[in-house]
Amino acid sequence: MSTTPQTDTTHATTPNLRRYWAQRVDSNGAWREQQASRTSVHPPGEDLAALRSGLGRPAGTVPALWRFYTSPVDGRVTPELEAEHAALSLYGLHQQSQSRPMHKPGIHVGTALRTLHRSERFSEEAVDRRVAAAVHTSSVTALVYRLRGLVTQLRSVEQPLDYDRLLQDIKRWHHAESRQSVRRDWGLAYHAWNARGDKESPAKAR
Numbered sequence: 001m002s003t004t005p006q007t008d009t010t011h012a013t014t015p016n017l018r019r020y021w022a023q024r025v026d027s028n029g030a031w032r033e034q035q036a037s038r039t040s041v042h043p044p045g046e047d048l049a050a051l052r053s054g055l056g057r058p059a060g061t062v063p064a065l066w067r068f069y070t071s072p073v074d075g076r077v078t079p080e081l082e083a084e085h086a087a088l089s090l091y092g093l094h095q096q097s098q099s100r101p102m103h104k105p106g107i108h109v110g111t112a113l114r115t116l117h118r119s120e121r122f123s124e125e126a127v128d129r130r131v132a133a134a135v136h137t138s139s140v141t142a143l144v145y146r147l148r149g150l151v152t153q154l155r156s157v158e159q160p161l162d163y164d165r166l167l168q169d170i171k172r173w174h175h176a177e178s179r180q181s182v183r184r185d186w187g188l189a190y191h192a193w194n195a196r197g198d199k200e201s202p203a204k205a206r
Contacts, residue, residue, distance in 0.1 A: 017070045019084070020051075021091050021103035021163045029104035029160065043095055051092025055148060059085035083171035086144045091163050094151045104160035109169060110189025112154055112161035117190070119157045127153070131190060135183045140173050 024041050026032050031040035050064040059082040060066075068088055071081040094102040117127045130153075134146035154161065169186075172178035 019070055019164060019167065020047075020068050020088060021095075021101075025101040025103045025105075027105055029101055029106075031101055042099075048092045048096050051088050052096065053092075054085055054089035055093065056145070058082075065089075079171050079174045082140060082174075083167050086140070086147075086170050087163050087167040090144070090147060090151050090166070093148065094155050094161075096155065098155060098158065100158060100160070102155065102158075102160045103163045105162050105164065107161045107165075108185070108189045109161055109166055110186040111192075112159050113150065113186070114190050114192060115159050116150070116153055116157060119159070121157050122153060131186075135186055138176075138179070140170060143170065143173050 020043075024032060024043055031042060033040055047068075051068065054062045054065045059077050062085075065085060065088060069081065069084060071078065071084045073081055091103065113127070113131050116122070117124055117131075130146070130150055134143060134150060137143045137146060169182045172182050
């Protein structure tokens, strides 16, 4: 399990870490470039496949993911490692077959889901039900399971989100008090269209 310096991952709990997605995407949400060749550092397909192999499986049990972990460990699975494992797996699903970065700093989970609600790709009622099912879960395992379906839908409308923020929200889901805070944050962002009459273009949230 490696650690790499971090310069622009604003939501990481542990200092001096740059998560996998932030190694590929800069603070403006654009692909980083290799200095020598000036080519973008898109995630290789084999990396994304390895990340997706963690879906539905406990943190630390998938050897293919070990090299992508940056969370410090002391011989046990910590809430941070569990959250990173979940975020890595969801990112691998989200970025699959996408040319644009699906990690974009500053795009709140609720904001991304609000754009999905307005996308007209899926019925608003169906999206509402999926979001409600996710936020009403009480375990991290159930939350990640529900997010898997939502992330698949976000990918279909090419809507990115902030994976550093998602990692922290998943970590906070372990505890009842902070879980309620995450629910409130997601709800306020998701229902923000009511205050504006739903006139904002979905593209502005990308």
